[in-house]
Amino acid sequence: MKLLELEPAAPVYGGMCLSKKDGIIFVKGALPGERVIAELTESKRDYAIAQTVEILNASSDRVTPRCKDYNLCGGCHYQHISYERQLSIKEEILLDCLVRIGKMKDGEIPLTETIFLNQWNYRNKAQFKISGRSETEIGFYREHSRHLIPIAECYLLNPVINRFLEKLTGARFLRGIKEVQILSGTNTIAFVRGDGVDEPQLDFFLDIGFDGVVTDNGISVGQTFCVLESTTPPYTYTVSPMGFIQSNWAMNSLLIEKMLELLEPLDGKNILDVYGGGGNFAIPLSFSARTVTVIEENRHSVEDGLRNVKLNNVKNVTFKTKSFEKYRSMQKYDVVIIDPPRSGLTNKAMETLKALSPSKIAYVSCNPSTFARDTAKLMDMYALLSVTLFDMFPNTYHAETLSVFELKTDTLRNIKMK
Template sequence: MIANLKVIAPLYGGMGLAREDGTYFVKGAIPEETVEARVVEKKRDYTVAETVSLVQSSPFRIDPPCPVFGQCGGCHYQFIEYDKQLIMKQEIICDCLKRIGKQSDIPFEDALFGEPFGYRKRAQFKIVNGLIGFFRENSHEIIQFNECLLLCDELNNVYKHLRNIDLPPGIRDITFTSGDSVVAHFGGSSIDESFCQMLLSDNIIHGYTTDDGKKNGLEYSRFPMGNLQYTASSQGFLQSNWALNIKIAEFIYESYTSIIAGNEMSEHENVSKGKMKRLIDIFGGAGNFSLSLSSLFKEILIIEENGYSITDGIRNTQLNNIRNIEFHHSTSDDFRFPGTASAIIVDPPRVGMTNRTIEKIRKLAPQHIFYISCNPATFSRDILKLTDMYNLSTVRLIDMFPQTYHCEIFSRFELK
């Protein structure tokens, strides 16, 4: 069935919203375009459709630069001018905050963004029947390519090498991390270590680990972080758009510096001698944000579930001679929070925070909360449970993943 549809708004997930004898979620269309779309699936409350031809095209439509765009499942927005991508993502965030979070006056700041291509420092390549690449969207079919426009040069060079050699059976996927060196993790039930050793000997990679516990060479890669050193192993968390991650860390640092300068010796803020008392960093990884904040707090507690990130984080504090950060290998639900905290940073996965974690934060009642989210819907759901106690003072789009529908949200809350 073919429907003639006018798209009126962007939707999270790479779709566009249309209303024509019902509600349609349309793939491959830009707001204000009229398209002919093929019905793919009928749901209870809406119909999913896919653009097959343009009736009225948007001035923001461009030719996607990647020859496998539309086949590979990695990108969603390459056919849209980048400035328009930013506008669409901000509209999606705004809609979620109004519709789910019940926010009427949203304190948006200018979007924070970096390079639209070549930004990824980590990638996982899938392997099926000797072919290596990325999955086609919603399938396990391998899509191969000459280069991925989102990856840094080092990762593209590794991929080109692997595509042109015979791959042994038993490897399901390979995750590469590229900082000052390239380290790899091989996933699968039966890893041929001689293959890993060959890549190491040929200087394609500089270290590896495997699912079955084998390892050789470097265990981590280093990344610049101002005057600090940051390390990440292939199994620990790394924000793959590292350049933009640095900008977020700088923004948080500047925010806390401003808070301290404005509240020196305030009993309410627990600020003394240029430092706040305690920061709790929930889902804190290997110190992604907290390392650079260590000079502003007397004590920082990082709660993290990933044991590899804990190992990376302890290494990071040792390399930088930081002694006031404690790592706790725990879920936020299970962690026993201390009695007080000056501030909290929370950077949860896409599912957002649990009710139990939110209740713990409410009971602690820190003066400041910085919430970094990668899902506008769960972010909006969570803040609805905070805004009776807190004022939402800042919302900012962080375009961590250009050319995709994914977006990060930076927000700041102040205790009423």
């Protein structure tokens, strides 16, 4: 075991801080400005990773983690940091990425605001792992391992999911089940994975209060999708276990509200919603826009979307089940909404986006590094108008951004001349 005395200077994406003493070292469990003893856990050619084991000089922003399992299950990264400092750290990391990777000047980045709500009990979706030993245990895997950490209560989950977690803990009917996913909205459903799940096991889920349960081999009892309501604007959204939903529905609603504000007026405009899922953006945008076309490869999400269109009596939304990289259209889109996976846009997807050359792009990102990289690629054609940071996942290093790009005047002129 190699111990080092370090003084991390800056936060970096991934829940760590950067120390440049004795080379590049990414330190877990430390705050900028602290002096710590850290154990070297991983060494690479260009950098190393260390875990804080002792605080020699604590930051005033350090707080006592609320959860006794913090640093064990790996689900949280920032519980040792005051919430105000968590927000400023995420801002610093975003700005740093846009400067270093996005090639922007520090004073020219239009970070307009940071939006946040509750620090605790915000998740309406959870995925629990189950141990099949003599006494069934339920919880989360330790970070980067298959070692189960039993969880009695998770402070990130909404109270409904925590109540069901209590009912599932130690239940004999879970034997043979490897994983339980819970989705909670106006109803609560479970999605279970395992070998040979039988009917009495499914009935058990209904008996303890679930509205429905679905297995990975297609067997189901009760309701098969989760229902969530939104008020800004008012609409109903449904999602099946194999579809996609933002796990912080309250913040998701604020993101949509901000998107509508930044893109208005939308009257008479045609919108393309890329990686659109079950219509999370398409449904609320459709009330103002002329048409919305959704590009989505996941057939389960498309099924959710078709159900959502029908439930909300929407007539101007269409779904196309194909990859964006292969999308070709003679349709002119005024706005493209793009919400890519953590890896950002592929080179081919970037080519497709630029070829469409919409007047505006609303880019929703969950990774500041890949967002910054894609921003640099867009800047030859587009101006970055605004960046809004949403703390979708408090107490973790994850954050969501909504950014709006506008086609540059000279780019528009060149397009018209072609």
